[in-house]
Every structure is written in structure tokens, then in C-alpha cells.
Amino acid sequence: MSIHQVESQHSAECWSCGSAHGDDTLFFCNQCGAIQAASDTADYFQLLGVEPTFMVNLPVIEGKYKALQRKLHPDMYATKQKVEQDFSADQSSLVNKAYATLVNPLSRAIYLLRLRGIEAGDGEEGTMSDFELLSEVMEIREAIEEAEDIGGLQKLHQENAEKMRQSGAAFAAALQAGELQQALEWVHRMTYWDRIDKEITRKL
Amino acid sequence: MVRPILYRLADCPNSSLCRRLFLPPLLSPLLRDVPFVSSEFPTPSCAAFPLQFVRTDQQLSFSSSFRTGASYQPLGFPQESSLGGTKQPGVKSKKRDISAQFAPGASFPAQMADLMESEDFFHQAVTEERRPGDPSGAKDDVSRLSPAIGIDLGTSYSRVAVWHEGEIKLVPLDENNNTEIPSCVGLGGSPDDSPGENILIGWPAFQLLPQGRAIHRARRIVGRVDTDESLQLGARFWPFLVQLPGIGIRPVIALKKGDRWESVNAEEVLALQLHYLRRAAERFLGRDVSDAVLTSPAAFTRFQCGRLAAAAAAAGLRVRRIVAEPNAVGLLYAAQEKQRESARRKGTGRSEAAGGAGKSDRGKGTGAPGEQKESGRGKETEGPKSDEKESEDKEKNVLVFHLGSGYCSVGIVCIDDGVSQSRAIAGAAFGTDDFVNNLVARALTDPRTRAPAPDAPTDRKTLFWLWQTYREAMVQLSESEFVDLPEDPALGKTLSRAEFEESNEGLFRACVDMVTRCLADARLKPREVQEVHLLGGGVRINKLEVRKGREYDDELVKGAALEAAIAGGVPGVDTGLLLLQGINHPLGIKVEGDVFQPILSRNALIPTSRELIFTTIKDNQEQAIIQFYEGEQPVVEQNVFLGCLQVAPLPRARAGFPKIIVCLDVDAGDALRAHARVEMPPGDYEDPPGPLPEPLVVKLPSVDVGHGWCKEALRIKYGTSADVRLYETAPTGVRKKDA
Structure with missing residues (x-):
């Protein structure tokens, strides 16, 4: 959290007009429209106003994100009071983080688990006991090493993207069914696919 | 072998916008399906857009009193003092002869200090002399709000633009009303024969380069240390003194003063340039300027940005934002697209009502005269109209490729209804200078032994001459396969495009890699990039061409000026415009x-x-x-x-x-x-x-x-x-x- 937030906690009342906040007050006072301190309870889905599911509609997220930044970005508060500028900096930063987390499938999955009290790491590779997966990953890595031309790499890249998509769908299903342990395992797989994706793009 | 093709981007209706660029063909398969926007940019539909390319002659309509007043002298610092005193006789003369302070014996940094000291004087001079009839001077609120200026302190050329009277204007920077001047600082005699040596900036300094009496390329030096490889390669061919002991200190650079070298540092040189640019803007606006938005190459480290800001501070400028080059272009383009879009919508509505054929926003008469009081520029924009774009999704991914003399910046921005969001950015600390460096290095190497040629010249003047010759030859290569070189033992007879490509294979490869990386970072396939904007030199060489009025790099500085206006909350700027920048390096x-x-x-x-x-x-x-x-x-x-x-x-x-x-x-x-x-x-x-x-x-x-x-x-x-x-x-x- 940034410095400003330490000084100005999210409070139950509008700093400007004093009216009480409703539950839905995330950015602006319902009464006077003044920008408020960043919420310390709302999750990223609430901030961007989308359903907390894995299968999100990316264009919707993009649109909501830009609409929010248009209202919250510090550039819009150049001539306002210091307190509003500080709130804007925090809010804008928070929305950026929310956007970055939700727009990427892996970080979105990790975040969904975190909301359920499960820590899946930060996309780091964990200990893995699924030998089948491990050997699959090894094979792909070898294939990447050996790939001679761009075409081969691109093929691997596509295959990997497909795996990521499948793992994501499986994760979404497990999450829906409340099978958190299973969902976590799918996140592990997604972590590997993400790694492989990065390795391929580095070589491309 | 990499075979770069020289894309000569078709001349656009605005003849000044002709751009050429060296691009390796590897880029073209990557971007095969992407239309090169430059050929139709600006499109006729920008007729109503007030930010659109302002012609030099129109720009200068601002100041009749300016010209008819005292003679408009070159903007060298010494002249400024006299200008401050003479422009309006009614003002009590606080003239202080600065040129006298710049005595021959005074060291360069001391002159700098004097310059800073004289700041107050400049300020007073500017604030006191409110020109009669100048609206910006008359209205208090305008001067109080004082939008920041946008500065593009380029490696080879500098420009200034500012949001002024409802549009972005390029600021004339010297007596010839050039809106770009070389990024050069030199020591030389003054035009009015005042005693001592004066600090000269821009074209006058540019003339002094071959004698080692001026510094250029300060932006390549600032914030870098003497162990930097590309600095070591490039510095060999600079006409001024550069010492690189290779131990991790800032390079020692010096210029010729009489018969000895006088050391300066890059920040001072930049500060002098920035001060000059600031003064030019103050003169143009008739008010104080204290804030600026600067552009920076994507490759700039935070450390370099910090030094740039420090130089600006020394020049009396507070840096509001430093905008990476691709983002500046993105923002300007987002604004233009938005304007175009709303003009189109209005135009279509109108023509439907009149039973017209639609797309009637061509030219002045049928444009959208309601657009921000700026319908008068329609006459500039005649040309083909790209109809197929009309139905397109409004979100656009734009790839910006800028190859300047010192740095290469690539970025992908997503343009959507006035918002420019950075998707990916990549930069490298090489530019067209390095292409020339490689050519010269090649000429100085024995092709058989790969050792330095025994009769290779070593003196600074000759090396610089060689360098300039090759630079010129490189430009000519964009038109022909072969270039004849002047007769000189150090030179071959001709330079062919193949030779050029061979010498610079690595750099071309690096260009491609940056584009590839950006696409991967943005998670985009090449076909998902709707447009490509190409900017930068590769060709900007002699001042003759500049005099023709090429403006293709103006987008950078205009983008910076626009961001300055947005971030400064200047009234009249579309509040729907927003620049979302990313972090350049982890x-x-x-x-x-x-x-x-x-x-x-x-x-x-x-x-x-x-x-x-x-x-x-x-x-x-x-x-x-x-x-x-x-x-x-x-x-x-x-x-x-x-x-x-x-x-x-x-x-x-x-x-x-x-x-x-x-x-x-x-x-x-x-x-x-x-x-x-x-x-x-x-x-x-x-x-x-x-x-x-x-x-x-x-x-x-x-x-x-x-x-x-x-x-x-x-x-x-x-x-x-x-x-x-x-x-x-x-x-x-x-x-x-x-x-």
C-alpha cells in the first residue's frame, strides 16, 4: 500500500460532505461526487465491477478499466485539492493493480484462490509431485531447446496456449464445484504453461 | 544476410510529412498485413482537428507586435539581455550585459552559474514587458494557469511545443523561425562582435562542430558511464574531446576554447539547451514558463531520466512528466483519432440530413466547423481517403517504431476513444549514429587482417569529417543502390547498399528483436496490430533538408505538449484524453x-x-x-x-x-x-x-x-x-x- 493510505484510511463518511457511505461506495461519494480514499476491503473484481469468476470477458474488463482511469487518474486532478490528488493516486494505482491481476489468466486464477484463503504463490514454481506432468514439461522444454526455426517454435507456442486454455477451463470448473485442492493443482499446471510461454517468447 | 529495404513512405498530402526509414525486411514479414499509416497520415478527415500540423507561417500569426518591435535577434543568450531591454522602450531598462560576464577567461561552469544568477533578470524582463494586444499576456488567468511546455530534447534536434490558444503550437526557436534546431552547444564569437566568447545554441553552434568548439549528442552521454560500450564506440568520431578511462565514472567531455580544451559535463550542456528552449517558449507565449513535459527514449534508465530532470531544474524548469517516446506519439494519435471520429460522426449526420453522400469531412467547407473553433485548417488536407477504416472497431493497437540518431524506441499502444494505453515498450541505446559508426569503423579496418588499417587517420577533425561523409552517404543510400564517395585515401570509391547492410546486420537484427519482444509482451499477433507509425531520422542529415520543412518528428513534441496540457488540467483540453504509461524496465x-x-x-x-x-x-x-x-x-x-x-x-x-x-x-x-x-x-x-x-x-x-x-x-x-x-x-x- 502506498504512503497516502497510511495517512488517510478509508472511512465510513465522505471527507468532503460528511454523508455516510453506502456499501457500494468505492470511488466517489454518492452525495457530492468527491473522490474517496481507496477501499481496503473491496476485491479486484468489485473494483472493476465484474463477476468474480475465472471466465471473465476481457473486453469488458478493458472497457471498465479505461472508464475508471478516465475518472481516477491523477492527471485529472491536477487542479484539485491535495487530498483529492492523494486519493486519486491511490485509487488509480489500485485499479492498475486490479486490472493487471485480472487481465492475465494465471494471476487471475491465483487471485481467485487467494480470495478463498489459499495461497498458490506468486506464479513461482512449487514442489511438484505429479510425475506425469513433470515429464511432460521436461519434454516440452527439450523441444524448445531443439526447435530450429521460428515455425517450430510457433507451433509449440500454439500448443502451449491451448494447454493453458484447457487448464484454465478445468480450473474454472473445479472452482465452480468448490474443489479447491483440484483447482490449486490446475493453477500449478498453468504456472508451468506460463513459464513455457515465456521461454518460447524469449526464443522467438 | 539481412537485406534492409529502404521504405520510402509515400509522400502524404502534407508534403512536409515525408518520412523515410531504414527497416530490415525481417520486419516486413512480421508486419506484413499492417498498413503503414504514414502514407495516409494525416488523413483528410483531420481537417477539423486543431492539433493538426500547424504550418510555420500560420504559427507565426501570433505576434505582429513581436516582429515589428525591436529587431528579432538570434536567441543566443547574450542577445536575450538586449532583447529584454529593447523590445519595449517603456520598460525601465534593467539590462545587464551578460556577454561581459562571459569573459574569455571564465570557465564554462562559471558561465553557467552566472547564467542561473541572471534568471531573475530574465523573469523580470519577461513579466514586465507585456506586449500590448497580446491576449495571453493580457489575461491573468491564462498566465496563471500557464500550461507546461512539451520539449523534445532530441539527440540531434530539439523542438518545443505548447498548448496555446486552444491548440498545440510548435514554438519557433531561432531568428529564422525554425521549429527545430540542432542539439548543439558551442562557444563562439557573437554576431554583434561583442567581446569575449558567447554560448551559442542551435545552428550557430552547429557550425562550430568541426572545430571542436561545440558539443553535440549530449543526450547520448548523460547518465552514462565511461565503461559503456556504445559510448566508447561512438565517441571516437565526435569532434570534441571525450575521455573515457573505463573505470565507471562519468565521461570527461570538453570543447575547444582558444588552443585548449575546456571540460563541461553533459548535464550542463543539456541545461543550457533547455534554458534556451524555455526562453524561446517564454518569448513565444509572452509569459513565464516554469514547467515542462519531456520526452525520453524507452531505453533511458531511471538514472538518465533523473539527470535529465536535474538539467531541467538547472534551466529553471520543473519536470512534470517524462513521457517515453512511443507513448507521446500514442497520445497525440489517440487525440487525433478521437477528433477525427467525432468529426466523422458530425459530418455523417450532417450529410445524411442534406441527403449527401457521407464522408463529407473532406476539406474546409464540409468539415466540422463546430470543432473547437478550428475549421480554418481544412485547406491543408487534400488527399485520398481511406474508406475501409470507417467500419472498424474503435480500439486500435498501434506499433510505434522510432529510430532516432541516438536511441531506438519501440512501443505498442492501444488507442481507444482518446485513451492511449501502453501495452509494451522496448528500447535500445543505439540509433542511426551507430549505423554510421559501423560504416566508419569498417572503412578504418583492413579487410584482410581485420586489424586497424595502418594508414587510418587518427586526428579528430579527419575522423569527424569521415563520419559526416558516411552519414551523408547513408542518407543517399535511401535513394540509390550506390553512392560515390569523395576522393580521399581513407575512403573507398563507392559505398553500396549491400556494404551498408552488411556492416549493420547486428543492429537490424536488434530492431527486429525489439518489435518481436513488444508483440510478445503485449500478447498480440502481428495481424492484431492495426497500424504502424514510423518516426525518426535515418535520414535527417543536413540542414538543407530541414529547411524544406520536414516535420515528421513533430509528433513527439506535440504529444509531450498535449500531455502537459492534460496533466496540467488546462481548460479547453478535451477531458476525455488520457495517457496511461507503463514502466520501461523491471x-x-x-x-x-x-x-x-x-x-x-x-x-x-x-x-x-x-x-x-x-x-x-x-x-x-x-x-x-x-x-x-x-x-x-x-x-x-x-x-x-x-x-x-x-x-x-x-x-x-x-x-x-x-x-x-x-x-x-x-x-x-x-x-x-x-x-x-x-x-x-x-x-x-x-x-x-x-x-x-x-x-x-x-x-x-x-x-x-x-x-x-x-x-x-x-x-x-x-x-x-x-x-x-x-x-x-x-x-x-x-x-x-x-x-
Whole structure:
């Protein structure tokens, strides 16, 4: 959290007009429209106003994100009071983080688990006991090493993207069914696919 | 072999916008289906757009009183004083002869100090002489709001633009009303024969280059150290003195004064240029200018940006924002698209009502006269109209490729209804200069032995002449396969395009890699890029061509001016415009084993912050030194050191027990702060832990030299005793999260 937030906690009342906040007050006072301190309870889905599911509609997220930044970005508060500028900096930063987390499938999955009290790491590779997966990953890595031309790499890249998509769908299903342990395992797989994706793009 | 094709981008209706660029053909398969926007840019539909390319003659309609007043003298500093005194006879003359201060014996930095001292005088001169009939001077509110100026302090040319009277205007920078001047600072005699040597800037300084009496390319030097390889290669061919001992200090540069070399540093040179540019803007606007938005290459480190800001401060300018070049272009284009879109909508509505054929926004009469009082520019825009674009999705991914003389910047921005969001950015510290360097280096090498040719010239003047010759030849290569070189033993007879391509294969490859990386970062396929904008030199060579009025690089400075207006909340600017910038290089700290642990990743949109938890590596470790780095490399050694902070005293505890929480925070102005605090997780302590260190915030970069010594000193003094590593979250598995 940034410095400003330490000084100005999210409070139950509008700093400007004093009216009480409703539950839905995330950015602006319902009464006077003044920008408020960043919420310390709302999750990223609430901030961007989308359903907390894995299968999100990316264009919707993009649109909501830009609409929010248009209202919250510090550039819009150049001539306002210091307190509003500080709130804007925090809010804008928070929305950026929310956007970055939700727009990427892996970080979105990790975040969904975190909301359920499960820590899946930060996309780091964990200990893995699924030998089948491990050997699959090894094979792909070898294939990447050996790939001679761009075409081969691109093929691997596509295959990997497909795996990521499948793992994501499986994760979404497990999450829906409340099978958190299973969902976590799918996140592990997604972590590997993400790694492989990065390795391929580095070589491309 | 890489065979670059010279794309001569078709001349657009606005003849001044003809751009040429060296692009390797490898780029073209990547971007095969992408229309090159430059050929139809600006499109006729920008007729109503007030930000559209302002012709020099129109720009100058601002100041009839200006011209008819005292003679408009060149903007050399000494002349400024006389101008301040003479322009309006009614003003009590506070004239101080600055040229007298610049006595021949005075050292360059001392002159700089004098210059700073005389700031007050300049200010007074400017504020007192409100020109009659100048609206910006008359209206208090306008001058109070004083929008920041946009400055493109380029490697070879500088430009200034500003939001003025409802549109972006390029500021004339010298007596010939050039809106771009060479980024040169020199010492020379003044035109009015006043005694001593004067600081000259722009074209007058440019003339002094071959004699070593001027400095150019200061932007390539600033914030870099003498161990920098590309600096070492390039500096051989500069006409002024450059000393690079190769030990990690800032380079010593000097210019010729009489028969000896006088040392200056790059920041001073930049400060002088910035001061000059600021003065030109003040003159143009008739008011004080205190704030600026600068553009920077994507490759600039935070350290270089810091030095640039310091130079601006010395020139009396507060830097509001530093905008990476691709983002500046993106913002301007987003604004133009928005304007075009609304003009189109209006135009269509109107023509439907009139039963017309639609798309009637061609030219002046049928444009959208309601658009911000700016219908008068329609006559500039005649040309083909791209109808197929009309039905397109409004979100556009635009690839910006800018190859300047000193730096190459690539970026992908997503344009959507006035918002320009950075998707990916990449930069490298090479430019067209390096292409020439390679040519000269090739000419000086014996082709058989690969050793330096025995009769290769070594004196500065000849090398610079060679360099200029090749630079010229490179430009001509964009038109023909072969170029005849002047007769000289050091030169071959001709230079062919193949030779040129061969010498620069590596650089072409690097260009392609940057584009590829950007596409991968943005998770876009080439066909998902709707447009490509090409900018920069490759061709900007002699001033003759500049006089023809090429303006293709103006987008940079106009974008900066627009961002200045937006971020300054200037009334009249469309409030729907917004620039969302990302981080250019990953930011992180050093962890155990000299490993770079990124905290904020590349392209993370700002403002942003992120914290990571670290811990001690030894039992009862007394302190932790958090070392901050910026860069792409996995080992800290190859990244740029930004500074460090000491977390001490740490409570006595097992290794891996204390939580050292490090947060990196980048605000909307791209200022970086590091926060550190310590927490002790609940547990059994053998000793009660002492008081925890108080939370600490450090502004970065906090060191003076971007590289080398500091981290070496840290290593010698502390070794690994104060290292940290990532705090172990439980091995990936189901685990309740911390309270």
C-alpha cells in the first residue's frame, strides 16, 4: 500500500460532505461526487465491477478499466485539492493493480484462490509431485531447446496456449464445484504453461 | 544476410510529412498485413482537428507586435539581455550585459552559474514587458494557469511545443523561425562582435562542430558511464574531446576554447539547451514558463531520466512528466483519432440530413466547423481517403517504431476513444549514429587482417569529417543502390547498399528483436496490430533538408505538449484524453547470490505499487541492506544500480524468520519510491525481540553514479552479511493465508 493510505484510511463518511457511505461506495461519494480514499476491503473484481469468476470477458474488463482511469487518474486532478490528488493516486494505482491481476489468466486464477484463503504463490514454481506432468514439461522444454526455426517454435507456442486454455477451463470448473485442492493443482499446471510461454517468447 | 529495404513512405498530402526509414525486411514479414499509416497520415478527415500540423507561417500569426518591435535577434543568450531591454522602450531598462560576464577567461561552469544568477533578470524582463494586444499576456488567468511546455530534447534536434490558444503550437526557436534546431552547444564569437566568447545554441553552434568548439549528442552521454560500450564506440568520431578511462565514472567531455580544451559535463550542456528552449517558449507565449513535459527514449534508465530532470531544474524548469517516446506519439494519435471520429460522426449526420453522400469531412467547407473553433485548417488536407477504416472497431493497437540518431524506441499502444494505453515498450541505446559508426569503423579496418588499417587517420577533425561523409552517404543510400564517395585515401570509391547492410546486420537484427519482444509482451499477433507509425531520422542529415520543412518528428513534441496540457488540467483540453504509461524496465532488488528479484515488472501501468516480503539469510543477522536495481537481466551485475537502504537493527531471530517488507511505488509522474518495514511473525522467541526498525521511505535513484562503484563498495564492505532472500511462503500447497 502506498504512503497516502497510511495517512488517510478509508472511512465510513465522505471527507468532503460528511454523508455516510453506502456499501457500494468505492470511488466517489454518492452525495457530492468527491473522490474517496481507496477501499481496503473491496476485491479486484468489485473494483472493476465484474463477476468474480475465472471466465471473465476481457473486453469488458478493458472497457471498465479505461472508464475508471478516465475518472481516477491523477492527471485529472491536477487542479484539485491535495487530498483529492492523494486519493486519486491511490485509487488509480489500485485499479492498475486490479486490472493487471485480472487481465492475465494465471494471476487471475491465483487471485481467485487467494480470495478463498489459499495461497498458490506468486506464479513461482512449487514442489511438484505429479510425475506425469513433470515429464511432460521436461519434454516440452527439450523441444524448445531443439526447435530450429521460428515455425517450430510457433507451433509449440500454439500448443502451449491451448494447454493453458484447457487448464484454465478445468480450473474454472473445479472452482465452480468448490474443489479447491483440484483447482490449486490446475493453477500449478498453468504456472508451468506460463513459464513455457515465456521461454518460447524469449526464443522467438 | 539481412537485406534492409529502404521504405520510402509515400509522400502524404502534407508534403512536409515525408518520412523515410531504414527497416530490415525481417520486419516486413512480421508486419506484413499492417498498413503503414504514414502514407495516409494525416488523413483528410483531420481537417477539423486543431492539433493538426500547424504550418510555420500560420504559427507565426501570433505576434505582429513581436516582429515589428525591436529587431528579432538570434536567441543566443547574450542577445536575450538586449532583447529584454529593447523590445519595449517603456520598460525601465534593467539590462545587464551578460556577454561581459562571459569573459574569455571564465570557465564554462562559471558561465553557467552566472547564467542561473541572471534568471531573475530574465523573469523580470519577461513579466514586465507585456506586449500590448497580446491576449495571453493580457489575461491573468491564462498566465496563471500557464500550461507546461512539451520539449523534445532530441539527440540531434530539439523542438518545443505548447498548448496555446486552444491548440498545440510548435514554438519557433531561432531568428529564422525554425521549429527545430540542432542539439548543439558551442562557444563562439557573437554576431554583434561583442567581446569575449558567447554560448551559442542551435545552428550557430552547429557550425562550430568541426572545430571542436561545440558539443553535440549530449543526450547520448548523460547518465552514462565511461565503461559503456556504445559510448566508447561512438565517441571516437565526435569532434570534441571525450575521455573515457573505463573505470565507471562519468565521461570527461570538453570543447575547444582558444588552443585548449575546456571540460563541461553533459548535464550542463543539456541545461543550457533547455534554458534556451524555455526562453524561446517564454518569448513565444509572452509569459513565464516554469514547467515542462519531456520526452525520453524507452531505453533511458531511471538514472538518465533523473539527470535529465536535474538539467531541467538547472534551466529553471520543473519536470512534470517524462513521457517515453512511443507513448507521446500514442497520445497525440489517440487525440487525433478521437477528433477525427467525432468529426466523422458530425459530418455523417450532417450529410445524411442534406441527403449527401457521407464522408463529407473532406476539406474546409464540409468539415466540422463546430470543432473547437478550428475549421480554418481544412485547406491543408487534400488527399485520398481511406474508406475501409470507417467500419472498424474503435480500439486500435498501434506499433510505434522510432529510430532516432541516438536511441531506438519501440512501443505498442492501444488507442481507444482518446485513451492511449501502453501495452509494451522496448528500447535500445543505439540509433542511426551507430549505423554510421559501423560504416566508419569498417572503412578504418583492413579487410584482410581485420586489424586497424595502418594508414587510418587518427586526428579528430579527419575522423569527424569521415563520419559526416558516411552519414551523408547513408542518407543517399535511401535513394540509390550506390553512392560515390569523395576522393580521399581513407575512403573507398563507392559505398553500396549491400556494404551498408552488411556492416549493420547486428543492429537490424536488434530492431527486429525489439518489435518481436513488444508483440510478445503485449500478447498480440502481428495481424492484431492495426497500424504502424514510423518516426525518426535515418535520414535527417543536413540542414538543407530541414529547411524544406520536414516535420515528421513533430509528433513527439506535440504529444509531450498535449500531455502537459492534460496533466496540467488546462481548460479547453478535451477531458476525455488520457495517457496511461507503463514502466520501461523491471524494478527490483538484489537477493542472495547476486540474483535480481523483480518487484515491478516491465510494462506495469503506472501509478502502481507492489510489495514483496524478504527475510534474513543468517541467524541473528543484524541488518539487511536492500539494493535496488533496474534492468532486464537476471543477475544484478548487468543491471543498473539505483540505490540502497539499510534495514537495521533487526531483532535477533533465526534466519528466514523476520519479515522484511519492501514495497516499490511508482506514481503517475513516474517517481519511484521504496518503502521498507519489518514485521515479526508470531512465534516463540528465545529472546524477546528488541524494538523493530521504523518504516523507511527512500526516493530512488538515490545514488549519484548509475553504475559500478557503489555496488562494488557495498560488496567490499558487507559481502553477503546483509543479504536477503525471498520470504518462504509455505511450499505451494493449501495453506491459510496470513491474517
